[in-house]
Amino acid sequence: MIQTVLTLALSTTVGYLLYRKHVPAGMLIGAVIASAVLTAVFHADSIPNAAKNMAQVIAGTFIGCSARREDFRQLRTFWKPVLMITCSLLVVNLAIGFLLCLVGYSDLLTCLVCAIPGGIAETTLIASDFGADPSKVLLVHFCRLIVGLMVFPLVVERFTPPMPETASTEQDPAGERPDPRRNALRLLAALAIAALCAWGGSLLHIPAAPVLCSLLSTFLLNISGFPIRFPHWLRRVAQVLSGAYIGCLLDPSRFGSILTVLWAILITTVVLLANAAVFGKWMERLFGVPLREGMLMLTPAGASDMALISADIGVSSPRLILVQIYRLIIATAIFPQICLLISGLFS
Numbered sequence: 001m002i003q004t005v006l007t008l009a010l011s012t013t014v015g016y017l018l019y020r021k022h023v024p025a026g027m028l029i030g031a032v033i034a035s036a037v038l039t040a041v042f043h044a045d046s047i048p049n050a051a052k053n054m055a056q057v058i059a060g061t062f063i064g065c066s067a068r069r070e071d072f073r074q075l076r077t078f079w080k081p082v083l084m085i086t087c088s089l090l091v092v093n094l095a096i097g098f099l100l101c102l103v104g105y106s107d108l109l110t111c112l113v114c115a116i117p118g119g120i121a122e123t124t125l126i127a128s129d130f131g132a133d134p135s136k137v138l139l140v141h142f143c144r145l146i147v148g149l150m151v152f153p154l155v156v157e158r159f160t161p162p163m164p165e166t167a168s169t170e171q172d173p174a175g176e177r178p179d180p181r182r183n184a185l186r187l188l189a190a191l192a193i194a195a196l197c198a199w200g201g202s203l204l205h206i207p208a209a210p211v212l213c214s215l216l217s218t219f220l221l222n223i224s225g226f227p228i229r230f231p232h233w234l235r236r237v238a239q240v241l242s243g244a245y246i247g248c249l250l251d252p253s254r255f256g257s258i259l260t261v262l263w264a265i266l267i268t269t270v271v272l273l274a275n276a277a278v279f280g281k282w283m284e285r286l287f288g289v290p291l292r293e294g295m296l297m298l299t300p301a302g303a304s305d306m307a308l309i310s311a312d313i314g315v316s317s318p319r320l321i322l323v324q325i326y327r328l329i330i331a332t333a334i335f336p337q338i339c340l341l342i343s344g345l346f347s
Contacts, residue, residue, distance in 0.1 A: 015031040051244065093339070113137050144268060280298060
């Protein structure tokens with residue numbers, strides 16, 4: 001118990017330091033690093049599964065709160081690019097998964113989960129629930145995170161033309177600022193409903209039930225006239241819990257040979273960059289989507305991190321944020337089930 005408290009305390013401290021240094025996803029990355037070092041060097045006890053479930057429920061609630069009915073109405077005129085993005089992500093998921101399996105990185109299920117276009121926290125936690133190797137999933141997704149947040153935006157900024165001024169429009173909500181007390185009560189109710197749905201999903205043995213059921217329940221609440229503002233501090237709590245749990249799963253002895261790991265990183269990076277370049281250019285030619293915006297829609301980074309990146313390189317597109325939220329939903333709710341189905345068929 002004492003070691004768990006110390007692990008959470010150190011994870012919070014390191015995560016906060018990186019966050020204050022404006023490192024993208026600093027809370028999550030810092031918590032992973034601190035927890036992994038404690039586990040590897042001092043053989044600290046692992047974080048209880050309750051922390052993982054709590055983090056998944058909070059993460060699912062956050063994703064569900066991010067999607068509004070008004071936002072999704074805008075996708076009615078953008079459904080063809082969204083369909084192309086979905087197909088490209090599915091093709092990339094399968095291509096990376098089978099290539100990693102072909103070079104002997106791990107079993108097929110683990111390799112397919114490595115290629116899911118979701119965030120590092122959600123995907124690693126899903127891998128743990130599915131019985132895949134979370135250490136190998138974490139390694140690949142950590143590399144994807146670095147590429148998505150640090151390398152990919154520099155490539156896009158350097159090799160794509162700037163966005164036109166008309167694409168960067170910011171609209172303030174017309175409504176009044178919600179009452180903090182009322183929003184707090186709504187948030188507590190949403191979390192309670194999400195936790196109850198997650199518990200029910202676990203009893204029914206639904207894969208990835210904590211994050212999937214909490215996401216769907218909150219999403220339905222949010223679009224049915226029960227709007228909820230999700231506080232940033234609560235998301236950081238989920239990042240620390242997820243990062244501390246994920247760091248405990250990191251086991252370098254399970255990575256295999258250095259050559260295999262390097263092959264896995266190279267395959268993942270090359271396929272993701274090629275996918276963004278090819279499909280980004282196709283969306284520009286077929287649907288008039290600016291190349292910079294289209295490529296950023298296909299980056300491996302998550303919705304909130306994408307918002308930060310897009311602002312830094314001069315892209316303020318509501319469509320970009322909506323597509324990233326859509327990606328989070330399908331990466332959490334649909335793609336894991338496809339990976340499970342395909343691995344079952346081939347095994």
